[in-house]
Amino acid sequence: MKEQLEKIRQEALDALDHAGDAAELDALRVRFLGKKGELTGVLKMMGKLSAEERPVMGQAANNVRAAIEEKLEQTRLALKEKALQARLAAETIDVTIPGEPVKLGHRHPMNKALDEAKEIFISMGFQILEGPEVELADYNFTRLNIAENHPSRDRSDTFYITDDESVLLRTQTSPMQIRAMEQIKQPPIRVLAPGRVYRKDEVDATHSPMFHQIEGLVVDKGITMADLKGTLEVLIKAMYGQESVVRFRPHHFPFTEPSCEVDVQCFNCKGAGCPMCKGEGWIELLGAGMVHPDVLANCGIDPDIYSGFAFGIGLERMAMRRFKINDLRMIFENDIRFLSQF
Numbered sequence: 001m002k003e004q005l006e007k008i009r010q011e012a013l014d015a016l017d018h019a020g021d022a023a024e025l026d027a028l029r030v031r032f033l034g035k036k037g038e039l040t041g042v043l044k045m046m047g048k049l050s051a052e053e054r055p056v057m058g059q060a061a062n063n064v065r066a067a068i069e070e071k072l073e074q075t076r077l078a079l080k081e082k083a084l085q086a087r088l089a090a091e092t093i094d095v096t097i098p099g100e101p102v103k104l105g106h107r108h109p110m111n112k113a114l115d116e117a118k119e120i121f122i123s124m125g126f127q128i129l130e131g132p133e134v135e136l137a138d139y140n141f142t143r144l145n146i147a148e149n150h151p152s153r154d155r156s157d158t159f160y161i162t163d164d165e166s167v168l169l170r171t172q173t174s175p176m177q178i179r180a181m182e183q184i185k186q187p188p189i190r191v192l193a194p195g196r197v198y199r200k201d202e203v204d205a206t207h208s209p210m211f212h213q214i215e216g217l218v219v220d221k222g223i224t225m226a227d228l229k230g231t232l233e234v235l236i237k238a239m240y241g242q243e244s245v246v247r248f249r250p251h252h253f254p255f256t257e258p259s260c261e262v263d264v265q266c267f268n269c270k271g272a273g274c275p276m277c278k279g280e281g282w283i284e285l286l287g288a289g290m291v292h293p294d295v296l297a298n299c300g301i302d303p304d305i306y307s308g309f310a311f312g313i314g315l316e317r318m319a320m321r322r323f324k325i326n327d328l329r330m331i332f333e334n335d336i337r338f339l340s341q342f
């Protein structure tokens with residue numbers, strides 16, 4: 001029996017030396033120490049021993065159990081450490097490998113053009129004002145001196161929100177002139193109001209039912225057409241280069257008197273006429289004029305004391321000229337191949 005115990009001890013310690021993982025370890029524990037294990041098998045034969053032999057064998061069996069248990073624990077710890085080392089090795093990262101470049105987005109050409117314009121006007125003391133795209137017809141038309149029968153009020157041109165045509169999608173940023181005067185009340189007023197406007201236009205290379213304008217308004221004592229010309233020249237030369245040639249051409253708008261349209265000489269042909277300026281030699285940039293006295297009076301500002309000028313710029317047009325884009329649709333299509341060029 002003593003030999004049997006010794007044999008079990010030897011086999012157990014040997015086998016444990018070769019255990020490769022926790023599962024094998026557990027199998028060995030069952031094999032040697034389990035209820036039906038080898039050691040238990042030997043202990044069951046204790047009954048056949050004499051009273052003198054029994055305690056001696058009991059002691060020996062306990063020693064073997066203790067030895068196997070200790071070896072089991074040692075092996076368990078060793079395997080655990082080995083598993084940890086293997087995991088650490090597998091999870092090692094090479095911090096010297098260059099990372100995947102993160103693709104940075106950038107500003108849309110429209111925002112670039114708008115930001116440039118804002119900078120220029122902020123440097124001249126203008127404040128930026130924003131207002132609603134769903135507007136009252138009263139602000140969009142009536143208080144801007146636009147007659148009840150004016151064609152721009154037609155349902156075929158304007159998106160009305162209400163059947164009584166009192167609420168609409170603004171067709172221009174000019175209602176912001178009214179809102180600016182109402183809000184600021186006391187001149188001097190120097191405001192730039194960019195935003196979306198809507199008209200019932202079919203989409204083509206130069207039209208879209210939604211586009212952007214930048215409205216400008218200055219009201220103070222002694223404002224003249226010279227101030228208007230000087231201000232717009234600063235804008236145009238900053239936008240298109242100091243060598244730009246600017247032309248003021250008489251026009252009519254109901255809310256300004258006198259009114260003008262402002263052109264820049266075609267940078268492509270220097271005025272000779274080419275496809276870019278459709279043979280004109282000039283490119284139309286914006287509408288402007290001296291604020292009509294009735295419009296000032298409509299906003300509670302005394303036209304005998306104050307005068308002002310206003311202008312409205314098509315932002316898409318400005319961005320298209322600025323970045324030499326020849327089709328308006330590209331601005332709204334969000335094609336990354338187009339956008340990433342700016």
Ligand code: DAH
Pocket residue numbers: 171172173174215216253255256259286287288289290309310311312313
């Ligand atoms: N609102 C005009 C338009 O959409 C543009 C315009 C012309 C704005 C003259 C003005 C202005 O402020 O003075 O066609």
